Each structure stands twice: as structure tokens, then as C-alpha cells.
Amino acid sequence: MTTLAVYHLKGGVGKTTTAVNLACLTAREGQRALLWDLDPQGAAGFYLGRTAGVGKNKALVSGKIKIAAIAQESPFPGLDVIPSRFSYRKLDLHLADQRRARSAIKRILAPLSKTYRWVFLDCPPGVSLLAENVFRAADVILVPLIPTPLSIRSFEEISVFFGRQGLDRSRLVPFFSMVEKRKRIHRDTMEAFSAREASACVSIIPAMSDIERMGVTRRPVAYFRPQSPAGKSYLALWSELKSKLGEHG
Numbered sequence: 001m002t003t004l005a006v007y008h009l010k011g012g013v014g015k016t017t018t019a020v021n022l023a024c025l026t027a028r029e030g031q032r033a034l035l036w037d038l039d040p041q042g043a044a045g046f047y048l049g050r051t052a053g054v055g056k057n058k059a060l061v062s063g064k065i066k067i068a069a070i071a072q073e074s075p076f077p078g079l080d081v082i083p084s085r086f087s088y089r090k091l092d093l094h095l096a097d098q099r100r101a102r103s104a105i106k107r108i109l110a111p112l113s114k115t116y117r118w119v120f121l122d123c124p125p126g127v128s129l130l131a132e133n134v135f136r137a138a139d140v141i142l143v144p145l146i147p148t149p150l151s152i153r154s155f156e157e158i159s160v161f162f163g164r165q166g167l168d169r170s171r172l173v174p175f176f177s178m179v180e181k182r183k184r185i186h187r188d189t190m191e192a193f194s195a196r197e198a199s200a201c202v203s204i205i206p207a208m209s210d211i212e213r214m215g216v217t218r219r220p221v222a223y224f225r226p227q228s229p230a231g232k233s234y235l236a237l238w239s240e241l242k243s244k245l246g247e248h249g
């Protein structure tokens with residue numbers, strides 16, 4: 001089981017869209033995957049047609065409810081989803097009640113290791129106790145960056161935070177999201193960042209109306225239109241991630 005979180009402390013940068021498309025790609029490849037929507041906004045569950053999350057925070061966090069019991073089948077064969085609940089806005093409070101509060105999510109996920117090849121965590125923005133849990137639970141923390149100086153600055157803050165907490169920075173994998181190449185600021189920011197940040201993905205996700213329209217169609221482009229430019233951009237990102245992880249195929 002490999003756990004990939006899609007995280008940024010900034011909102012609206014493409015986290016959910018990326019998590020959903022990559023999770024659907026693993027389903028296309030015939031591998032069992034789980035997407036856990038940790039954001040009380042519930043957008044990932046919405047894209048996957050599953051919005052009714054179950055399980056009280058306290059019971060979930062304490063291990064009283066087994067996580068496998070709250071996973072639901074998505075419309076995509078092989079892909080299960082744990083839809084979010086609005087009560088997840090208080091998840092931090094319940095995590096804080098646990099002993100070793102920063103590794104609670106890691107403990108919750110551990111029993112799934114034989115069931116799923118991939119686990120995706122769609123995270124809310126911000127640096128909270130939940131985010132600290134995600135940093136410990138995930139093998140890879142994918143960070144979508146809109147190529148502007150402020151987004152890069154926020155990434156650097158995450159990286160400094162990792163250093164301070166003694167977390168392995170190499171698990172942070174930034175990639176450019178919602179790229180508009182006709183904008184000079186995007187081109188310049190990408191060039192400068194890629195020159196100094198070796199971990200940055202070469203693959204980028206352009207800003208495309210096909211991707212934006214997923215909010216209307218609820219049809220992840222990577223699954224339904226893998227040969228479209230949008231579908232190909234997710235496939236390229238996924239292939240690059242797998243090769244970073246030492247995976248082939």
C-alpha cells in the first residue's frame with residue numbers, strides 16, 4: 001500500500017481535482033485504491049458520486065469504528081471512497097484527544113495495507129493537526145502549485161515546517177497546477193522554481209476548461225477521456241510519480 005496525500009496550505013489550487021483524477025487512473029489500471037476525502041467541503045466525494053459519509057469522528061479516531069467499514073464502492077471499479085462529513089471540520093479536536101495525536105491517521109490506515117494498493121488522501125487547506133497527521137501517514141505528499149510567487153512561498157513554508165518537525169522533506173513532491181503558459185509570470189515562476197527544487201515534477205497540469213467542467217459533468221477526465229490533452233496531462237503526472245516511487249507499468 002502506498003499512501004499519497006494531495007496537500008497544500010493554500011486553497012483552490014487543484015488538490016481535489018488531482019486526487020480524484022489520479023485515483024481514477026489507478027482504477028483504470030485495475031489496481032485497488034481508496035480515496036479518503038478528509039475535507040468537510042466534501043468535493044472529492046461529490047466528484048465520485050458519494051456524498052453520504054458515515055461514522056462519528058470520535059469512534060473513527062479512537063479505532064472503535066474500523067476504517068474498512070466506512071469505505072464505499074465508487075462508480076469506478078476497484079476504487080473505493082470514504083466520503084467526508086461536515087463534522088470533519090472538528091476532526092482536529094478529536095485527533096487532539098488521542099495519545100500520539102499526530103500519528104492517529106497513520107494508525108487508522110494501517111489495517112488497510114493488504115486491501116489497497118493505493119490510498120489517496122484529499123486534504124483541506126491549512127496547517128492543522130490533521131495536516132500534521134497527513135504528513136506522517138503519507139508516503140508522498142503531492143503539492144499542487146499554481147505558478148505564482150505566493151504559492152511558491154507557501155510551499156517553502158511547508159518545507160521549512162517539515163524541517164522543523166524532523167520530517168523527511170523528500171516526501172514532498174511539488175508539481176505545477178492550473179498552468180497558463182501564455183502568462184509570463186507562470187513561465188518565469190516555473191523556470192526559477194524548477195531550477196532550484198530538484199523534487200519538482202516535470203509534468204504539469206495546465207488550466208483547461210475540460211478539467212474545470214468536471215464540477216458540472218462529474219466525469220473525471222483521466223477516466224473518461226484519457227486521450228484528451230487533459231487526460232494525458234494526468235497520465236503523464238501519474239507515470240512520473242510512479243517512476244519516482246520506483247514503480248513501473
Ligand SMILES: Nc1ncnc2c1ncn2[C@@H]1O[C@H](COP(=O)(O)OP(=O)(O)OP(=O)(O)O)[C@@H](O)[C@H]1O
Nearest residue numbers: 011012013014015016017125178206207208211212
Ligand atoms: N487544471 C485545471 N484547469 C482548470 N480548472 C481547474 C483545474 N484544476 C482545478 N480546477 C478548478 O479550480 C477549482 C479549484 O480546484 P480544486 O477544488 O481541485 O482545488 P482544491 O485545492 O482542492 O480547493 P480547496 O482548497 O477548496 O479544497 C475548481 O473549480 C476546479 O474545477
Ligand SMILES: [Mg+2]
Nearest residue numbers: 015016039043
Ligand atoms: Mg479540495
